[in-house]
Amino acid sequence: MNRDQFEGGVRHLKGRGQTAFGAVTGRVRPQAEGALNQVVGGAQYAYGRGREVAEDLSHDGRALAGEIEKRGRHAYARGREVYGEARHRGGKALRRAESHPTESLLAVAGLAFAAGWLLKGRR
Numbered sequence: 001m002n003r004d005q006f007e008g009g010v011r012h013l014k015g016r017g018q019t020a021f022g023a024v025t026g027r028v029r030p031q032a033e034g035a036l037n038q039v040v041g042g043a044q045y046a047y048g049r050g051r052e053v054a055e056d057l058s059h060d061g062r063a064l065a066g067e068i069e070k071r072g073r074h075a076y077a078r079g080r081e082v083y084g085e086a087r088h089r090g091g092k093a094l095r096r097a098e099s100h101p102t103e104s105l106l107a108v109a110g111l112a113f114a115a116g117w118l119l120k121g122r123r
Helices: 003-025 028-099 101-119
Strands: none
Touching: 003 028, 028 101
């Protein structure tokens, strides 16, 4: 509960008391002032409540942004690791293909034949 909520609630109660006092004594002025204080107090309480909700949302948003940043950094680091591993394995495969050209040609031809056989449509 913040200051605006507290002060608004107190002012609203004060207005209710003024309205009741004016009704008991039959005087219009305290009734009108009480009605005004009730409305102003209710508005101040609502403002304070809205401010509290906005602060809560801001805090939650900050926490979510921190979590997103942490996960993003983790994903970036993991991506760099995977990239490095793929680059290493690709270089290793390329060196093997260059040192054994016949085996590489037969492997590619076999893969092409298998892919064509699996992907051909039924007639």
